[in-house]
Every structure is written in C-alpha cells, then in structure tokens.
Amino acid sequence: MAGRESWHIKGELLLSCNCTVFCPCVLSLGKHPPTEGYCQTWGGIRIDDGKFGEVNLSGLALGLVIEIPGQMSRGNWSAGVFIDNAADVYQVKALTRIMSGQAGGTTHLLSILVGRFLGVWQDDVKYEVDGDIRRFSIPKIIDGEIVPVPGKSPGQHTTIEGSQYWIGPKIIVAQAQKSRFRFQGRNWDFKGRSAEICPLDWHGP
Numbered sequence: 045m046a047g048r049e050s051w052h053i054k055g056e057l058l059l060s061c062n063c064t065v066f067c068p069c070v071l072s073l074g075k076h077p078p079t080e081g082y083c084q085t086w087g088g089i090r091i092d093d094g095k096f097g098e099v100n101l102s103g104l105a106l107g108l109v110i111e112i113p114g115q116m117s118r119g120n121w122s123a124g125v126f127i128d129n130a131a132d133v134y135q136v137k138a139l140t141r142i143m144s145g146q147a148g149g150t151t152h153l154l155s156i157l158v159g160r161f162l163g164v165w166q167d168d169v170k171y172e173v174d175g176d177i178r179r180f181s182i183p184k185i186i187d188g189e190i191v192p193v194p195g196k197s198p199g200q201h202t203t204i205e206g207s208q209y210w211i212g213p214k215i216i217v218a219q220a221q222k223s224r225f226r227f228q229g230r231n232w233d234f235k236g237r238s239a240e241i242c243p244l245d246w247h248g249p
C-alpha cells in the first residue's frame with residue numbers, strides 16, 4: 045500500500061483530557077502548556093465518510109491515547125490507536141498510516157510530534173451520539189460521556205470558530221460527565237474536566 049495514497053476522513057472527534065478548564069493548547073495553538081503542566085488524554089473518532097486509496101473507511105470508529113510532557117508544540121508525544129474490530133487488515137493498515145502521520149496531509153503533524161508510537165490494537169470501539177451527548181467506550185479501557193458547554197441561547201453550544209487548530213477550524217467546548225481510562229498502567233479519571241468535540245474533514249496527502 046503506497047504511502048502517498050489520496051485519502052480523506054469526514055466525521056467527528058472528541059477528546060477528554062486532564063486540564064481543569066478548557067484546553068489552553070487549543071487557544072494558544074500549542075504555545076501554552078496544559079493546565080497541569082502535562083497532558084493526558086483519550087479520544088474517539090467516528091468516520092462517517094472515509095477512504096484511503098481504494099480502501100473504504102466509512103462507518104469505522106477509532107480510539108486514541110495521547111500523553112504530552114509539556115507544551116504541545118514541543119513534541120515528544122506518546123500516542124497509540126485503538127481500531128474498531130470491524131476493520132479488516134487493509135483498513136487497519138490504512139488507518140495506521142493516517143494516524144501515525146505517514147500518509148501526509150492533515151495528520152502529518154503527528155509524524156513530527158509523536159516521539160513514541162505505543163501501538164495499534166483492535167477492540168470493540170463504540171462512538172454513540174444521543175442528542176448533544178457523546179458516549180465513547182472500549183470494554184475495560186475507556187468509558188466516557190462528553191457534553192457540550194451550553195451557549196447563551198437555548199440549544200446553543202459554546203464554540204470556537206475560524207481557528208487554526210490543526211484538528212479543525214470549529215471546536216465545541218465540552219466537559220466530561222464521565223471519563224475513565226485504564227490501560228497499560230494508566231488509571232485516569234477526568235470527570236468534570238476539559239473536553240472538546242470537533243467536526244472532522246481531514247485529507248491528504
């Protein structure tokens with residue numbers, strides 16, 4: 045599978061992290077450290093429409109684990125990916141190239157900032173939408189429930205729009221109602237802490 049296949053992913057991403065208030069990395073574009081001085085985060089991706097070359101990625105879900113020792117822009121990240129059990133070997137290879145940054149394009153930044161790629165695992169990854177609530181789960185690893193921070197008007201969310209944030213120009217400011225992560229010695233609980241929901245439109249190379 046060529047490393048520079050044309051690819052795209054459209055869908056949604058959510059992140060839940062250890063910041064006590066909304067992630068300063070988003071607002072500062074990585075120039076300000078996380079509120080705790082370091083970042084621990086898990087995330088989920090729902091692919092509504094996706095393709096890597098001729099490989100169809102639509103309908104799959106991914107989980108992420110990321111650790112950043114200081115300012116986001118300084119790199120030295122550790123990161124790993126959980127891929128839906130429904131994915132076949134070609135889809136796993138395609139998503140591994142995209143999420144490691146090797147495929148170029150939107151996620152190329154990951155190939156620069158991630159110093160330690162923890163691995164790729166397949167599991168029962170679920171990304172569910174219930175009105176405004178996003179639920180994300182991987183059995184015995186992630187149990188999350190993320191809700192947008194209400195805006196001024198009924199039904200409105202607090203958002204950041206027109207941003208240069210690499211994930212996407214629109215970020216819905218959110219909070220974790222439930223956020224447990226247990227994996228390879230990590231035992232995190234980020235209930236009540238910062239979260240974000242971002243529409244995705246990634247592509248490459």
